[in-house]
């Protein structure tokens with residue numbers, strides 16, 4: 001782990017495969033998961049990058065694929081959702097979902113009963129449960145206690161991981177590194193050099209994977225230790241870096257082509 005990361009340089013020409021986290025990397029954090037919005041400019045940039053990389057672009061996110069499709073509509077990209085429990089290997093392909101080891105609904109009900117009236121949002125994502133305390137930071141410790149206690153009632157193979165202003169409970173196989181490795185086994189990713197941009201604890205595992213494969217790991221807004229080799233200060237910086245490295249054609253095209 002590094003505490004000191006280098007500012008991210010311009011990439012040399014090469015055959016790159018680009019993996020992008022969403023919240024905190026492409027989108028500024030908002031008070032509620034449903035309050036984020038995606039600009040036309042970002043949609044257009046992503047579409048341009050996807051074309052320039054011959055499709056070697058994928059979202060690697062903790063959100064569900066259905067949620068991301070709704071947010072980025074009409075754009076559909078290759079994507080690993082729920083930290084890799086879901087995959088869509090081609091933009092129009094089927095969503096493959098791992099078997100859910102347990103249904104979290106009862107746990108979610110209980111946690112909601114204690115915390116939801118106090119401005120805590122319990123996000124139900126099937127096999128993953130996210131407790132958001134952004135609006136009530138003083139309840140993060142209690143939310144963490146509750147999900148840790150819930151571990152004992154689940155089958156083996158679950159873990160608790162810090163979210164951004166919250167905490168998430170998920171199966172062990174939900175890991176961004178494994179999701180990136182899966183994409184790298186298939187065209188158009190195979191044989192390319194991976195680049196991964198992320199901003200959270202859950203992205204660290206993705207940085208390890210990309211580093212081990214000789215790729216480029218970039219942490220947006222790093223705070224403290226990170227496995228990422230490079231840093232970008234904020235979301236605006238990440239977008240500017242993506243534009244500079246992969247988006248040059250954007251200026252020449254028209255945004256009308258997005259929905260085509």
Ligand SMILES: O=P(O)(O)OC[C@H]1O[C@H](O[C@H]2O[C@H](CO)[C@@H](O)[C@H](O)[C@H]2O)[C@H](O)[C@@H](O)[C@@H]1O
Nearest residue numbers: 022023029030031032033061062063134164165
């Ligand atoms: O892996 P990511 O794409 O970064 O997704 C991580 C989680 O993002 C969302 O929650 C976070 O962003 C919200 C909107 O800014 C914010 O309100 C919340 O406090 C953050 O934790 C999403 O709701 C989660 O499902 C994702 O796991």
